Amino acid sequence: MKNITLYSLLLIFSLSACNPLDENPKAFIGTGNFYNTTEDADAAVLSIYNAINSSTHTLYNRLIQISTEMATDDYEAGPRARNAHVRALSNLTHDASNDRMLEIWRQSYDGINRANVAIDNIAKNPNLNSQKDKDLINEAKFLRAVLYFNIVRWFGDVPLVLHETKGLTPEVLNVTNTPEAEVYAQIEADLLDSEALPEVQSVKGRVTSGAAKSLLSKV
Amino acid sequence: MKNLVFKVSFGTDLIFNKEKSYLPSTIYEGLITNGEGRIGTADSRTWLNENTLTYSKIVGEKHNLNVLAGYTQQNSTKEFVTAGSQQFVNDLTYYYSLQSGNVALMPSSGESTWALNSYLSRVNYNYDSKYFLTASLRADGSSRFGKNNKWGYFPSFAVAWQISNEAFFEPVKDVINSIKIRTSYGATGNQEIGEYQSLSTLSSVKYLFGDQIYTGFTPARISNDDLGWELTNQFDAGVDAGFFDDKLNLTVDVYRKTTKDLLLAVQIPHTTGFTSSLQNFGTVQNQGIELGINTALGNTAFSWNSNFNISFNKNKIIALGNDAEFYTFGNYILRKGESLGTFYGAVTDGILQTADIATKGAFTGNATPKAGDRLYKDINGDGTFTTAADRTSIGDAQPDFIFGFTNTFTYRGFELSALINGSVGNKILNGNAQALELYNGQQNASTSALDAWTPTNPSTTTPRAKLDPAPVFSDRFVEDGSFVRIKNITFSYNLPKKVSEKLLLTSVKFRVVGENLFTFTKYTGFDPEVTNGTTISPGTDTGIYPASKTISGGLIVTF
Numbered sequence: 001m002k003n004i005t006l007y008s009l010l011l012i013f014s015l016s017a018c019n020p021l022d023e024n025p026k027a028f029i030g031t032g033n034f035y036n037t038t039e040d041a042d043a044a045v046l047s048i049y050n051a052i053n054s055s056t057h058t059l060y061n062r063l064i065q066i067s068t069e070m071a072t073d074d075y076e077a078g079p080r081a082r083n084a085h086v087r088a089l090s091n092l093t094h095d096a097s098n099d100r101m102l103e104i105w106r107q108s109y110d111g112i113n114r115a116n117v118a119i120d121n122i123a124k125n126p127n128l129n130s131q132k133d134k135d136l137i138n139e140a141k142f143l144r145a146v147l148y149f150n151i152v153r154w155f156g157d158v159p160l161v162l163h164e165t166k167g168l169t170p171e172v173l174n175v176t177n178t179p180e181a182e183v184y185a186q187i188e189a190d191l192l193d194s195e196a197l198p199e200v201q202s203v204k205g206r207v208t209s210g211a212a213k214s215l216l217s218k219v
Numbered sequence: 220m221k222n223l224v225f226k227v228s229f230g231t232d233l234i235f236n237k238e239k240s241y242l243p244s245t246i247y248e249g250l251i252t253n254g255e256g257r258i259g260t261a262d263s264r265t266w267l268n269e270n271t272l273t274y275s276k277i278v279g280e281k282h283n284l285n286v287l288a289g290y291t292q293q294n295s296t297k298e299f300v301t302a303g304s305q306q307f308v309n310d311l312t313y314y315y316s317l318q319s320g321n322v323a324l325m326p327s328s329g330e331s332t333w334a335l336n337s338y339l340s341r342v343n344y345n346y347d348s349k350y351f352l353t354a355s356l357r358a359d360g361s362s363r364f365g366k367n368n369k370w371g372y373f374p375s376f377a378v379a380w381q382i383s384n385e386a387f388f389e390p391v392k393d394v395i396n397s398i399k400i401r402t403s404y405g406a407t408g409n410q411e412i413g414e415y416q417s418l419s420t421l422s423s424v425k426y427l428f429g430d431q432i433y434t435g436f437t438p439a440r441i442s443n444d445d446l447g448w449e450l451t452n453q454f455d456a457g458v459d460a461g462f463f464d465d466k467l468n469l470t471v472d473v474y475r476k477t478t479k480d481l482l483l484a485v486q487i488p489h490t491t492g493f494t495s496s497l498q499n500f501g502t503v504q505n506q507g508i509e510l511g512i513n514t515a516l517g518n519t520a521f522s523w524n525s526n527f528n529i530s531f532n533k534n535k536i537i538a539l540g541n542d543a544e545f546y547t548f549g550n551y552i553l554r555k556g557e558s559l560g561t562f563y564g565a566v567t568d569g570i571l572q573t574a575d576i577a578t579k580g581a582f583t584g585n586a587t588p589k590a591g592d593r594l595y596k597d598i599n600g601d602g603t604f605t606t607a608a609d610r611t612s613i614g615d616a617q618p619d620f621i622f623g624f625t626n627t628f629t630y631r632g633f634e635l636s637a638l639i640n641g642s643v644g645n646k647i648l649n650g651n652a653q654a655l656e657l658y659n660g661q662q663n664a665s666t667s668a669l670d671a672w673t674p675t676n677p678s679t680t681t682p683r684a685k686l687d688p689a690p691v692f693s694d695r696f697v698e699d700g701s702f703v704r705i706k707n708i709t710f711s712y713n714l715p716k717k718v719s720e721k722l723l724l725t726s727v728k729f730r731v732v733g734e735n736l737f738t739f740t741k742y743t744g745f746d747p748e749v750t751n752g753t754t755i756s757p758g759t760d761t762g763i764y765p766a767s768k769t770i771s772g773g774l775i776v777t778f
Binding site: 031044046049051053054084093117167173175204205 | 292293294328329330331332334336360361362363366369414415417418419420421422424425426428429431433434435436437438439441442443487488489490491492493494496498541585586605606607657688690
């Protein structure tokens, strides 16, 4: 009789192996299984382009255009512009609570983080050392430079984040402003690196050395 | 061993769901796409295995003991796939022939799995049905949490004393037929988040170069290996009493419920590349009293049953994550010591009159103040009003008490029942009023616009109409949401059995039901009971469709 109790208890505890609690998503790629091939690296860089121009209210679609032009005398908020935040820009009464400014800030750092993810992960993988991989890093650096060049002109001193944010502790999350001059120095360094990009890309529309040189001359 | 029961059960839930839709070109939604057909499946497979060992024994006729130990495991997988196409030649084939459409939509599919393993143990003991004792401990492991915190441990303990089963109680049994006092402590966990929320998975995004679509991948969130169970500790003490052969029943409970490590999508600095992250964040306490009274009076011809319950609850934030004193969240503030759902905005201070422009103009928040602008209080005392700096707590969405009262009268075949419910002391953010009081001439306005300030109508409550009002969230739009509502009145008549039997029917019932017939409230929005929002932002009324007032009649025939 005692044996039966013992066996049933043993059975109960042996069952726990049947139902593992580790999550192994089938429909999602984990960051740990990625950034291993040049194709992965390419997809990481493509996601930066998506951050700067995808749907209507993204940076290089309407967001920058409306938010900057509305504050000039080129644009007036007409009767159809019912968004109070847009009207505030037109009247120059906008402040830190303006949602267009917030979106510019948010989307710029979204793109910067995507660039940092690409640069960090391609650079740290010893197998990714072909010319194409180096080009991809430089392409990401160019896009990071564009985004910093925009926000440093709008906001002045901004936090200069150059690596992927990992972890959620206050020390990691709360970054401080970097002086404008240092931000410009980083923009310059990134653009000098991206001058090594090919003069002509196989896919039209991707960053070339010419783009890097022209932006550098503007900076 | 005759007192030992070993039970193994295995159960499964299989759900097969198929969704088919077609938007014909003849309706507005299908006009642009010239017909859109979609077909898809969404299946879920869940299995549950329970293994328990129960030992029960009665010792010496009075000691009742019951011990349980067990292990249960549960696993669930969901899968979906959808496909569709647009631009059909005509609307004849619906979703049955997607290949007939000229434009194929991107198909999509997905999969997710969760697992839950639990160890259980429980001891029940009672002595002569007078003294009751229960103790339990369970450990639950959920796949949904981060790898460092999958397991949660939940003890509970309860004692009760059925005083009315004591011998000394016999003399008063004619008045109090049963009385029980009880107290308990218990911990429970919450794992209601989606799958894979602790992992940094990649999401796919698209970009167009020329006419070619390219796919990129970017992390969907910052991984959180420490994500774990939300834990609620509850103390409860109560009395259940029945009087006059259960004609009157009374239940009183006092409780204190502390929930810590709340599962919240916490805002994080945008410089991380993300706006929020799911974290265990903060501690909230609810404490209060609940009272319930039931009566059952009458005889077979006439009866009156009533049920009254009222609960007083006090909600308080005990701690916020990262040792913060407060967080602002849209129109809300989360501050230590205050309730969840505390509104955070400006305090109105009348209307700027022509004579006061020089002295009070700085309190309008406008660069060039004009007479008729609304004035706000300068909370931080810096001599000027700004929307961001001069906000304060302006009421909260938590009621002082809520109640419900049901009465049912029956007389022969007639039955009348009424449910009254109410809430007292809660505030509502009337978002609809905020939108309608812009008076900018480009959208509908509230009738309060008729009293808007003009030089000839120097209103002290309603500002002037202007093209570019700055929308300031203020106490003007936070209203008392207290209400009493006659939620339901039902009147019915059952045909006597004799009559229905002659008609060869089991029963015949006529019924009239009125829902939401009367509401007593000072709230100016559509409906004080319908608001939306989340746990941390309750009590916002964005002009949601109100509960309708309905009267319906019915005839219920049972064959």
